[in-house]
Amino acid sequence: MPSFHSFPIARRRFVQGLAVGAGVAGFAPALLAKSLSASAGELRGTEFDLEIAELPVNYTGKRRVATAVNGAVPAPVLRLREGDTVTLRVRNSLKEMSSIHWHGIILPAEMDGVPGISFAGIAPGETFTYRFEVCQTGTYWYHAHTLAEQTGLYGAIVIDPKVPTGSVPDRDYTIMLSDWSDEPPLQIFTNLKKLSSYYNFAQPTAGDFLKDVGSMGLGKALERRRMWNTSRMNPTDYSDISAATYTYLMNGTTPAGNWTAIAAPGEHVRLRFVGAGTATFFDVRIPGVALTIVSTDGQAVVPVTVEEFRIGPGETYDVEFTMPDGDARTIFAQSIDRTGFARGTIAPAPGMVAPVPALDARPWLDPVDMMGAMTAMGGEHAGHGMTEMPPKARHARTEYGANTDMRVDYPRANLDDPGAGLRGRSWRVLTLADLRTPTGDPDPREPEREIELHLNGNMERFIWALDGIKLNDSRPLHFKPNERLRITLVNDTMMAHPMHLHGMWSDVEAPDGTFQVRKHTVVVQPAQRVSFRVTADAMGRWAFHCHLLYHMAAGMFREVVVA
Amino acid sequence: MTGLARPQGAPFAFVIALLAVAVAPAHAQVAPHQHVPAAPPIAQQVQPEEPPRAEDHAGMDMSGVDVSGGSTKMDMGRMQGGKAPPDARDSNDYADGYRNSSLPGYEMADKLSIPKILVDELEFATGNEGQGFGWTVLVTRGQDNDKLWLRSQGLKNSGDRLDPESSVEALWWHSKNPFWGTLLGVRQDLGKGATTWLAAGVEGLAPYWFDVQLTGYVGDDGRVAARAKASYEVLFTNRLILTPQVETNVYSKRSTDRELGSGFSNVELSGRLRYEISRKFAPYVGFVWERALGGTADFRRADRELVTEHRVVVGLRVWW
Numbered sequence: 001m002p003s004f005h006s007f008p009i010a011r012r013r014f015v016q017g018l019a020v021g022a023g024v025a026g027f028a029p030a031l032l033a034k035s036l037s038a039s040a041g042e043l044r045g046t047e048f049d050l051e052i053a054e055l056p057v058n059y060t061g062k063r064r065v066a067t068a069v070n071g072a073v074p075a076p077v078l079r080l081r082e083g084d085t086v087t088l089r090v091r092n093s094l095k096e097m098s099s100i101h102w103h104g105i106i107l108p109a110e111m112d113g114v115p116g117i118s119f120a121g122i123a124p125g126e127t128f129t130y131r132f133e134v135c136q137t138g139t140y141w142y143h144a145h146t147l148a149e150q151t152g153l154y155g156a157i158v159i160d161p162k163v164p165t166g167s168v169p170d171r172d173y174t175i176m177l178s179d180w181s182d183e184p185p186l187q188i189f190t191n192l193k194k195l196s197s198y199y200n201f202a203q204p205t206a207g208d209f210l211k212d213v214g215s216m217g218l219g220k221a222l223e224r225r226r227m228w229n230t231s232r233m234n235p236t237d238y239s240d241i242s243a244a245t246y247t248y249l250m251n252g253t254t255p256a257g258n259w260t261a262i263a264a265p266g267e268h269v270r271l272r273f274v275g276a277g278t279a280t281f282f283d284v285r286i287p288g289v290a291l292t293i294v295s296t297d298g299q300a301v302v303p304v305t306v307e308e309f310r311i312g313p314g315e316t317y318d319v320e321f322t323m324p325d326g327d328a329r330t331i332f333a334q335s336i337d338r339t340g341f342a343r344g345t346i347a348p349a350p351g352m353v354a355p356v357p358a359l360d361a362r363p364w365l366d367p368v369d370m371m372g373a374m375t376a377m378g379g380e381h382a383g384h385g386m387t388e389m390p391p392k393a394r395h396a397r398t399e400y401g402a403n404t405d406m407r408v409d410y411p412r413a414n415l416d417d418p419g420a421g422l423r424g425r426s427w428r429v430l431t432l433a434d435l436r437t438p439t440g441d442p443d444p445r446e447p448e449r450e451i452e453l454h455l456n457g458n459m460e461r462f463i464w465a466l467d468g469i470k471l472n473d474s475r476p477l478h479f480k481p482n483e484r485l486r487i488t489l490v491n492d493t494m495m496a497h498p499m500h501l502h503g504m505w506s507d508v509e510a511p512d513g514t515f516q517v518r519k520h521t522v523v524v525q526p527a528q529r530v531s532f533r534v535t536a537d538a539m540g541r542w543a544f545h546c547h548l549l550y551h552m553a554a555g556m557f558r559e560v561v562v563a
Numbered sequence: 564m565t566g567l568a569r570p571q572g573a574p575f576a577f578v579i580a581l582l583a584v585a586v587a588p589a590h591a592q593v594a595p596h597q598h599v600p601a602a603p604p605i606a607q608q609v610q611p612e613e614p615p616r617a618e619d620h621a622g623m624d625m626s627g628v629d630v631s632g633g634s635t636k637m638d639m640g641r642m643q644g645g646k647a648p649p650d651a652r653d654s655n656d657y658a659d660g661y662r663n664s665s666l667p668g669y670e671m672a673d674k675l676s677i678p679k680i681l682v683d684e685l686e687f688a689t690g691n692e693g694q695g696f697g698w699t700v701l702v703t704r705g706q707d708n709d710k711l712w713l714r715s716q717g718l719k720n721s722g723d724r725l726d727p728e729s730s731v732e733a734l735w736w737h738s739k740n741p742f743w744g745t746l747l748g749v750r751q752d753l754g755k756g757a758t759t760w761l762a763a764g765v766e767g768l769a770p771y772w773f774d775v776q777l778t779g780y781v782g783d784d785g786r787v788a789a790r791a792k793a794s795y796e797v798l799f800t801n802r803l804i805l806t807p808q809v810e811t812n813v814y815s816k817r818s819t820d821r822e823l824g825s826g827f828s829n830v831e832l833s834g835r836l837r838y839e840i841s842r843k844f845a846p847y848v849g850f851v852w853e854r855a856l857g858g859t860a861d862f863r864r865a866d867r868e869l870v871t872e873h874r875v876v877v878g879l880r881v882w883w
Contacts, residue, residue, distance in 0.1 A: 115668030190675075193707075194677065205801065206798060207799065232742060402708045453654070471670060475658035478658055478661050555673035561661045
């Protein structure tokens with residue numbers, strides 16, 4: 001990568017928040033206790049009573065109202081057991097309709113919790129009883145399938161195997177990474193609709209241009225900008241929403257609050273990371289500790305040891321390591337746009353702290369993030385494993401309208417790219433290509449057919465769509481019962497989209513078309529093609545959408561009908 | 564001024580030079596299938612013998628024209644806009660006749676009708692023609708690609724004279740293109756000798772982030788007119804933003820009441836430097852230079868008024 005990509009960009013200081021965030025109205029002691037042990041906010045058993053209600057909070061110095069479950073943000077960890085049939089009575093004490101979706105859980109369609117698709121939502125004052133058999137293990141989560149996901153309605157689900165397998169770690173923590181705003185989510189959405197760059201305060205400036213002219217000459221400075229200027233695309237469009245409004249939280253605690261996990265030297269630790277950001281990808285690392293990824297989206301993977309990994313909204317990653325010594329270590333999760341971070345500590349004792357790394361500079365997106373395989377064909381940005389031209393994307397008729405500001409004809413198909421901002425690290429960063437399910441293809445049937453869908457949008461107008469069609473202008477995807485089919489996603493945009501199919505697994509294929517890893521949320525990078533196989537073994541109506549909340553709201557969402 | 568451009572930091576002089584030619588690419592852009600051959604972005608990175616060639620794009624607008632010399636290149640024209648080829652997929656085929664659920668509670672945010680009031684310019688002006696105040700306001704309401712526009716601009720100076728371009732417009736904005744929309748509606752002039760016009764135009768964001776508004780008018784007095792505006796945003800920082808703008812008006816026949824000649828009546832160049840205390844609230848200072856042309860200049864001379872006006876403006880840009 002050319003060195004001129006690494007200009008330091010002035011970054012706004014972001015709100016690191018108050019030390020004690022949630023529960024200003026008397027919940028503070030309980031929260032402090034919880035920050036020392038993840039199990040304090042854990043519910044076990046087969047019968048659960050959950051109440052969705054407002055909770056006064058103060059993360060930034062301003063009093064706001066969050067959406068809590070049983071008085072907690074994040075919602076309590078639900079510890080379930082494989083094989084149990086669980087009953088969850090969810091009472092909605094809000095003044096508006098609400099819902100809980102069990103993210104990644106295989107269950108009957110009417111228990112899935114998507115308003116308008118699984119059921120009608122939970123009306124104010126009403127209780128909805130979810131009941132399903134738990135037929136899987138691992139780390140999952142639950143959240144509102146409404147804008148209340150932004151205001152705190154999210155919690156982890158940990159499912160233990162019926163028969164214990166493998167080694168049990170000495171320490172086992174869930175770590176929910178999320179983003180809090182003092183602004184109501186509907187206002188964030190309308191702000192973006194009115195001005196899509198509303199929260200981007202790192203746009204290239206005249207000063208940046210002059211610096212480039214000084215360092216590389218006028219011709220190269222103009223050349224560097226030409227692709228972006230002609231296409232009216234912004235090279236700093238990593239994220240719609242930045243620390244200009246967000247305070248990033250780790251288990252509901254601000255960076256200043258420093259959520260702390262306890263582990264003694266030599267202890268074997270498992271951290272279960274949940275990407276609960278509504279609009280934020282996090283890049284996670286624990287400086288000085290190599291992280292062994294043992295599962296993703298609840299599914300075991302062939303262990304792979306990395307220094308850093310990117311987690312998208314909706315994804316989960318279980319990470320294991322042995323506490324090397326008696327020093328404190330910082331759990332550092334910077335936002336993809338490098339405007340802020342969530343931060344916690346793992347240490348042998350409470351109160352210990354370690355240095356917090358500086359935020360990285362925000363580089364521009366690379367040409368590969370707009371041009372896909374066209375860039376990798378032979379240019380200076382090649383080198384992500386591309387050797388031959390991948391197949392041409394088949395655009396839909398509806399991609400030639402106002403909802404689609406760009407189309408990629410030759411998307412890149414390689415999965416060994418950590419993504420913009422993580423390329424060229426001196427340490428190992430996880431890529432999708434590193435994730436492999438050890439037990440092979442769960443359904444070795446070859447896909448009978450393929451559904452190609454393009455992820456696209458109009459950044460200027462904050463329109464997001466699939467095949468150029470927003471949810472309410474679309475028709476559902478029809479899956480035939482028990483068929484094995486291939487979904488091929490092509491990302492025509494310059495943002496990564498975590499695509500989440502409800503009710504059925506997404507069995508991601510390697511570029512050669514063989515099965516690679518089972519996921520429930522598949523991140524498709526800019527100008528990338530990713531294919532996954534689906535066994536349509538879950539009758540009914542399901543949601544399939546981008547897990548960036550505001551993209552989903554804006555229309556990057558399709559209904560799926562298995563019938 | 565609908566889309567806030569996110570420019571790539573060209574210096575002011577460069578901007579002004581480009582502004583002068585901004586209208587040309589805008590015209591070309593709105594004409595169907597006639598995109599300006601946008602500069603190939605990854606010039607040297609694509610091999611000439613690669614598979615994607617112009618013939619793969621039957622019905623598309625670009626022919627791989629290379630404007631900057633050198634080898635065959637990809638261009639943005641292929642990746643943006645254009646017309647679907649005859650063999651394009653139909654995404655509805657995946658539905659096999661099924662329709663979306665009709666249960667209550669369905670996600671409807673993609674159909675929100677969102678109102679926006681943009682007071683782009685609300686300013687006190689002082690210059691060689693005295694003092695006054697000016698405004699440029701745009702109120703929009705509707706869904707993503709269909710909106711009602713109420714657009715008004717004007718200038719009233721201390722001599723109680725209303726600038727002849729002062730007007731209010733009610734327009735239907737409709738878009739079939741990611742960066743451009745069409746306008747259809749009426750314009751009502753304000754002040755003495757006001758004409759009511761049918762209005763039709765285009766507006767949008769041209770390559771290199773130029774905001775362009777072009778509107779043609781047919782008046783109830785039989786006159787035909789047009790107004791063109793183009794602006795750009797120079798980000799000195801992400802909050803300190805300079806907006807150079809050019810505007811010109813043209814009329815087919817003279818109007819004695821409004822003291823407008825036939826042909827081009829004026830050209831106005833301005834620059835406004837605002838500081839965004841928040842995105843929605845930005846005070847600014849600026850300078851406006853305006854010259855009356857042709858018959859309009861003659862009217863001014865006859866009134867012993869200045870043909871060239873300049874004024875310093877101080878104002879507020881707010882939206883919500």
